[in-house]
Amino acid sequence: MASTYYLGTFIQSRSQTNLEIVKHGTIHVSDGIIRSIHRVGEDYSESDSLLPPSQLLRMLGYDITEPLTIWEIPENHFLFPGLIDTHIHASQYPNLGLFGKTTLLEWLNKYTYPLESSLTDPVRAKRVYTQCVNRSLQNGTTTAAYYATQSARSTNILTDVLINLGQRGFVGRCAMDSDLQPESYRDESPKAAVHDTKVCVAYCKEADKSGRVRGIITPRFAPSCSRDALRGLGRLLADGEKDGLLCQTHISENKREVALVKGLFPECSSYAEVYDTYNLLTPRTVLAHGVHLTEEEVELIKSKGSGVSHCPTSNMALGSGNMWVRRLLDKGVKVGLGTDVSGGHDVNVLEAARMACFASRSVAEGGKGERSKISVEEALWLATRGGAEVLGLKGKVGGLEVGMVWDAILVGLNGVPFNLCGEGDVNGAPNGIHHGGKGAKIGGKVDIFGWENWEEKVAKWLYSGDDRNIRAVWVGGKLVCRKM
Incomplete structure (x- = not known):
């Protein structure tokens, strides 16, 4: 049974007024269903999150000898429910x-x-x-x-x-x-x-x-x-x-x-x-x-x-x-x-x-x-x-919880570079997503300077985001849209 592991930041609504922001986490998806979720502070430490992906997954008890795919979520990117x-x-x-x-x-x-x-x-x-x-x-x-x-x-x-x-x-x-x-x-x-x-x-x-x-x-x-x-x-x-x-x-x-x-x-x-x-x-x-x-x-x-x-x-x-x-x-x-x-x-x-x-x-x-x-x-x-x-889908989609279907999006925001005098990449795009292929630069109007906290980053996305910030889309575990 092929598995996919997502390592990085994920965000979701836990209630009408509570937005959960997990800066370092792992999500295991198999057959289109979320099988397990680990969060820094609950299952491993901040220093553990810096381990190479395979080592971190092994530490968490996953069998990485099985067929698997690993998505590392880059800086200023986050996973969000579809x-x-x-x-x-x-x-x-x-x-x-x-x-x-x-x-x-x-x-x-x-x-x-x-x-x-x-x-x-x-x-x-x-x-x-x-x-x-x-x-x-x-x-x-x-x-x-x-x-x-x-x-x-x-x-x-x-x-x-x-x-x-x-x-x-x-x-x-x-x-x-x-x-x-x-x-x-x-x-x-x-x-x-x-x-x-x-x-x-x-x-x-x-x-x-x-x-x-x-x-x-x-x-x-x-x-x-x-x-x-x-x-x-x-x-x-x-x-x-x-x-x-x-x-x-x-x-x-x-x-x-x-x-x-x-x-x-x-x-x-x-x-x-x-x-x-x-x-x-x-x-x-x-x-x-x-x-x-x-x-x-x-x-x-x-x-x-x-x-x-x-x-x-x-x-x-x-x-x-x-x-x-x-x-x-x-x-x-x-x-x-x-x-x-x-x-x-x-x-x-x-x-x-x-x-x-x-x-x-x-x-x-x-x-x-x-x-x-x-x-x-x-x-x-x-x-x-x-x-x-x-739509009668409560508990099935709309969140990132164990047992829910993997309907999710990857959101990417622009990191503003320090060389602002016309040198280098004006988008300041971070390193690409490691998924067996090369990364890609992103566009859009959401510029991140580095001093914003995650609540502020999400607010910027809500008020200024568009389709250019959607980097990947999964429905039922299947990657149906990818821009990279």
């Missing part, structure tokens, strides 16, 4: 940055529906999905909950792309049979909406026996679906409980949308109650946005155990407003982060994390008080463990 995107529309990727002056409902008709309906062309669909998933991986996203299109054929192409590229993901066919959508881009009937959803869920199960890529029930949002379609999707969700089948949809993103739902479903007291009425509000439900939830809705969502995907970037881009995240966290509602491409302009979950910080400051200044502000530690928790909990 980022988790709880809400992204792969089918909208080509429209990044295209929202003009529109708000949600106008944006859907002007930009979104025309693009999505064009992906019935399989060549075009594969091209779009491949680029989206590649970009997502390059930014360190190891798990993502994707919306595809209304077409089952197009949706199944996204499943194939995820399987081939190695990302962990949930793939949803947009169920949408109401006349809110153009006649050429909607389900023919409630029966067709449910049937095609079932077909796509089954396709995932058959195509990926490992369960890394799974189907997810996806009523686009309440106004997109008839009552019969919502009812049928609710039954499908209930039938899939033993398999852990999830549901994703939108809620209370925009004030006009909330008013639309009230007009379409007058028998329900709130947007959240619409989903609850049709048995779509469950512990396996992911609700995107939630900007304008009432107190009663928050209590209902909490009581049902549903999770919320916070999408601050698209909320700001489309003028939807800023969600009061602290209220949900204080109530014990599960919360993760979503990039919401292409309402959001970036597939980088780190961008969503820093925007969550900025949005929370706006909320605080708007009258909710200082405590409403989200810290660096909390933002990174939302990007990892929070997202894992929302």
Whole structure:
């Protein structure tokens, strides 16, 4: 059984407010699972960490005669759990940055529906999905909950792309049979909406026996679906409980949308109650946005155990407003982060994390008080463990613990050189990663001068980091992206 040993700095969220920083540690991974972790001060001393790798591993009791690979983590680099995107529309990727002056409902008709309906062309669909998933991986996203299109054929192409590229993901066919959508881009009937959803869920199960890529029930949002379609999707969700089948949809993103739902479903007291009425509000439900939830809705969502995907970037881009995240966290509602491409302009979950910080400051200044502000530690928790909990993966991914799956990223920061007069390497890149090959220089905007502590280095990464700082990505123990 081949093993991999990682020696160096690793960082993870232990709780919403506690970021664990291990400056010297070893992590043993076998068959994609973390088998053991050793930390300086617990299992060996600071001086022991200076031993040659093979000698250190032998001292820790590892059998280094077995087939193994050793990764030495260089200076100003660290291992971190893979980022988790709880809400992204792969089918909208080509429209990044295209929202003009529109708000949600106008944006859907002007930009979104025309693009999505064009992906019935399989060549075009594969091209779009491949680029989206590649970009997502390059930014360190190891798990993502994707919306595809209304077409089952197009949706199944996204499943194939995820399987081939190695990302962990949930793939949803947009169920949408109401006349809110153009006649050429909607389900023919409630029966067709449910049937095609079932077909796509089954396709995932058959195509990926490992369960890394799974189907997810996806009523686009309440106004997109008839009552019969919502009812049928609710039954499908209930039938899939033993398999852990999830549901994703939108809620209370925009004030006009909330008013639309009230007009379409007058028998329900709130947007959240619409989903609850049709048995779509469950512990396996992911609700995107939630900007304008009432107190009663928050209590209902909490009581049902549903999770919320916070999408601050698209909320700001489309003028939807800023969600009061602290209220949900204080109530014990599960919360993760979503990039919401292409309402959001970036597939980088780190961008969503820093925007969550900025949005929370706006909320605080708007009258909710200082405590409403989200810290660096909390933002990174939302990007990892929070997202894992929302997607039903708590204890499996989102952290670096014994028994968890090795979904991880290697982050590299720039060491600023002393020769600042135009001599030598302006990046000041440290020695490369020793993995049976040569190292590589790094780019990016995160400059480390040497006097920063690790908390400050992590804060710099959160606020200034981009895809250039992601040096390697592993999903299920497999190296799926490497830049060196």
